[in-house]
Amino acid sequence: MKLTLRFAAGMAIAGAIGLAASEPHWSAAAPQQTPPATQPPPTQPQEVTTTIRIGGGGAPPRFAVPDFIALSSDTETIAIGKTVAQVLWDDFTFEREFSMIPRDTYTTIPAATSLTDLPFDRWRELGADGVVIGTVQKTGSGVRVQVRLYEIAMRRSVFGQEYAGGAGSARLYAHTIADEIHQQQRGLRGVARTKLAFDSDRSGERMSGTVENRGVKEIFISDYDGENQRQVTTNRSLNITATWSPDGRSIAYTSYRRGLPNIFISNIYQGTMEEMTKNAESNFLPAWSPDGTRVCFMSNRDGNPEIYVANRDGSNVRRLTNHPANDVTCTWSPSGTEIAFTSDRTGSPQIYVVGVDGLGLQKITSEPYCDRPTWSPAPYNEIAYSARTGPGQDIKVIDLTTRQVRQLTFGEGSNESPSWAPNGRHVAFMSTRAGKHQIFTIARDGKEVRQVTKLGNNYQPDWSK
Amino acid sequence: MRIPRATRSSTTVAQLLVLSLTVTALACGKKKPPVVRPVPPPPSTQAAPTKPPAPPEPVAEPTIVPPEPMKEDKIAAASLDDLNRSSPLKPVFFAFDSAEVDQTGQAALNENAAIMKKYPSWSVTIEGHCDERGTAEYNLALGERRAVSARTYLLSLGIPADRLRTVSYGKEFPFDPGHDEAAWTKNRRAHFVITAK
Numbered sequence: 247m248k249l250t251l252r253f254a255a256g257m258a259i260a261g262a263i264g265l266a267a268s269e270p271h272w273s274a275a276a277p278q279q280t281p282p283a284t285q286p287p288p289t290q291p292q293e294v295t296t297t298i299r300i301g302g303g304g305a306p307p308r309f310a311v312p313d314f315i316a317l318s319s320d321t322e323t324i325a326i327g328k329t330v331a332q333v334l335w336d337d338f339t340f341e342r343e344f345s346m347i348p349r350d351t352y353t354t355i356p357a358a359t360s361l362t363d364l365p366f367d368r369w370r371e372l373g374a375d376g377v378v379i380g381t382v383q384k385t386g387s388g389v390r391v392q393v394r395l396y397e398i399a400m401r402r403s404v405f406g407q408e409y410a411g412g413a414g415s416a417r418l419y420a421h422t423i424a425d426e427i428h429q430q431q432r433g434l435r436g437v438a439r440t441k442l443a444f445d446s447d448r449s450g451e452r453m454s455g456t457v458e459n460r461g462v463k464e465i466f467i468s469d470y471d472g473e474n475q476r477q478v479t480t481n482r483s484l485n486i487t488a489t490w491s492p493d494g495r496s497i498a499y500t501s502y503r504r505g506l507p508n509i510f511i512s513n514i515y516q517g518t519m520e521e522m523t524k525n526a527e528s529n530f531l532p533a534w535s536p537d538g539t540r541v542c543f544m545s546n547r548d549g550n551p552e553i554y555v556a557n558r559d560g561s562n563v564r565r566l567t568n569h570p571a572n573d574v575t576c577t578w579s580p581s582g583t584e585i586a587f588t589s590d591r592t593g594s595p596q597i598y599v600v601g602v603d604g605l606g607l608q609k610i611t612s613e614p615y616c617d618r619p620t621w622s623p624a625p626y627n628e629i630a631y632s633a634r635t636g637p638g639q640d641i642k643v644i645d646l647t648t649r650q651v652r653q654l655t656f657g658e659g660s661n662e663s664p665s666w667a668p669n670g671r672h673v674a675f676m677s678t679r680a681g682k683h684q685i686f687t688i689a690r691d692g693k694e695v696r697q698v699t700k701l702g703n704n705y706q707p708d709w710s711k
Numbered sequence: 712m713r714i715p716r717a718t719r720s721s722t723t724v725a726q727l728l729v730l731s732l733t734v735t736a737l738a739c740g741k742k743k744p745p746v747v748r749p750v751p752p753p754p755s756t757q758a759a760p761t762k763p764p765a766p767p768e769p770v771a772e773p774t775i776v777p778p779e780p781m782k783e784d785k786i787a788a789a790s791l792d793d794l795n796r797s798s799p800l801k802p803v804f805f806a807f808d809s810a811e812v813d814q815t816g817q818a819a820l821n822e823n824a825a826i827m828k829k830y831p832s833w834s835v836t837i838e839g840h841c842d843e844r845g846t847a848e849y850n851l852a853l854g855e856r857r858a859v860s861a862r863t864y865l866l867s868l869g870i871p872a873d874r875l876r877t878v879s880y881g882k883e884f885p886f887d888p889g890h891d892e893a894a895w896t897k898n899r900r901a902h903f904v905i906t907a908k
Contacts, residue, residue, distance in 0.1 A: 457904075458884065460884050463883070484883055486883070487847075500851075502878075507878065528855065528878060528879060530852075531848060549859065550859070551855050574849055574852035590849075590852075595849045615808075617846040617848055618849075632846050634845070637844075662846050662847060663848070
């Protein structure tokens with residue numbers, strides 16, 4: 247059952263756009279990609295050869311995304327057209343590179359019936375600099391989605407793309423279009439196709455074999471926007487501190503399924519599981535090296551919480567810290583040469599950085615209580631962490647070059663477990679601001695707070711790379 | 712408490728030895744003509760009559776001391792689940808952000824050690840728990856330290872290391888779901904679970 251579900255999940259993702267989940271094979275924006283030999287040649291319009299950026303670099307250009315045009319009148323195709331447009335609008339809003347014109351203001355503008363009959367003057371009256379329109383067409387095996395980005399002032403298409411795949415993945419078409427337009431128009435790596443991993447008690451199941459009434463936590467994943475939530479573990483014990491492998495195909499986590507906490511790796515598209523640490527002692531809090539070959543973690547195997555580094559198969563374990571205090575919660579630098587962690591060696595938990603060779607230890611923070619460092623991706627050189635600011639915690643960010651600290655949350659509940667988006671522009675975190683424990687995302691400037699989870703309690707998010 | 716079999720059999724051997732020596736002495740006396748001279752006291756036969764044989768009664772019928780206490784031991788009789796439901800092992804409570812066993816904690820551990828010595832077959836897992844304040848991640852380490860502190864103290868009282876395991880649950884399983892100091896006080900603890908008896 248478990249295998250089937252996981253396999254199905256993988257197929258749904260992989261099957262949505264041709265063969266590869268992350269590399270659509272029709273790609274005008276990435277001509278360096280060679281289509282697989284078995285696929286038909288690209289069918290996208292060839293007039294889009296040079297990148298034309300909409301907007302002059304001042305205020306963000308104003309964009310509109312009306313419903314994609316259904317080329318057949320059945321409800322499914324119409325629904326796909328609406329969903330793709332709405333999700334695309336949301337994805338653009340999330341990155342804030344474009345000023346998005348609310349979709350309910352388009353009603354007076356006559357809907358286009360093809361990709362070429364856009365009423366440019368009406369869109370200009372609405373103040374749009376760019377309009378994304380598209381079509382959805384049923385095919386024998388699914389749907390074909392075509393999209394254009396029009397520069398209204400010049401009445402020309404500056405981006406064109408065509409996708410084919412299953413009919414059930416409207417959101418993934420939108421996420422792919424968003425990422426490609428962000429890349430082409432702004433040189434930005436969008437995060438629309440990234441995912442979150444976290445743990446949740448939503449099942450309400452109780453652990454067996456304990457006298458105390460203890461609830462289980464299982465690992466879940468979702469799209470970055472909280473949609474498409476799927477359960478990864480089903481062992482009815484405590485499964486916490488999930489972390490994505492850099493290739494997004496595996497999740498390492500702490501599981502108590504054997505009694506003592508140990509590190510397990512679930513390969514979510516194969517439906518297989520590895521036990522990384524099999525020793526009798528406790529092992530917690532895995533974090534992948536940027537190249538995915540190694541994992542750092544905390545273990546009490548020498549009688550005291552220390553940080554260790556091992557290969558992903560658990561071999562070649564090396565102790566990184568050696569101090570009678572608690573050393574816990576490691577994170578890798580983007581270069582893979584340094585590791586940040588929490589230590590209470592001065593009496594309270596603080597963030598430290600040390601070389602992977604164990605040399606060059608530096609204390610980074612000097613506050614009452616700091617934990618869960620998470621190192622930003624390049625080009626930012628920052629560490630986000632959770633700091634005690636009062637009765638609860640808040641998310642802060644320290645610039646490792648200037649050592650300046652800024653705060654992202656300000657006492658709205660307790661805010662813990664930050665995790666950077668792979669483009670460094672957002673942070674996922676857990677907050678109690680909405681009552682229970684839920685996952686939120688926030689922009690790196692503290693704006694655009696979005697609630698990602700609602701069901702049960704959800705903890706310790708990790709953003710895929 | 713039982714009289715060992717070895718004691719009984721060695722007593723019987725001693726009795727046989729005394730008997731055979733007496734018979735030998737009588738036989739020798741009949742064969743030889745009477746001679747008037749002082750007979751040197753035979754050391755072995757002399758010793759035998761002066762040392763009375765051990766009284767046979769208590770050996771033959773020893774007082775039976777049963778290996779289990781006669782009065783009902785509810786603790787020994789209880790199932791593991793029942794034991795853990797109202798555990799004879801007391802929890803140890805900790806100060807905020809601390810893993811130090813204070814005097815009250817030491818008193819609880821002294822009692823726990825006495826019980827573990829009385830029931831030497833018990834294996835115990837010491838769970839380290841934290842209150843909801845602080846981060847989930849750091850609390851995994853703090854819980855570990857609390858469990859290890861309690862274990863170290865029990866080891867110092869002579870409880871064998873292989874009877875004591877530790878596991879940290881951080882702040883995952885509060886005993887009191889409240890959000891005030893009264894609840895937090897209960898949740899910062901080392902909790903003892905009997906895993907084998």
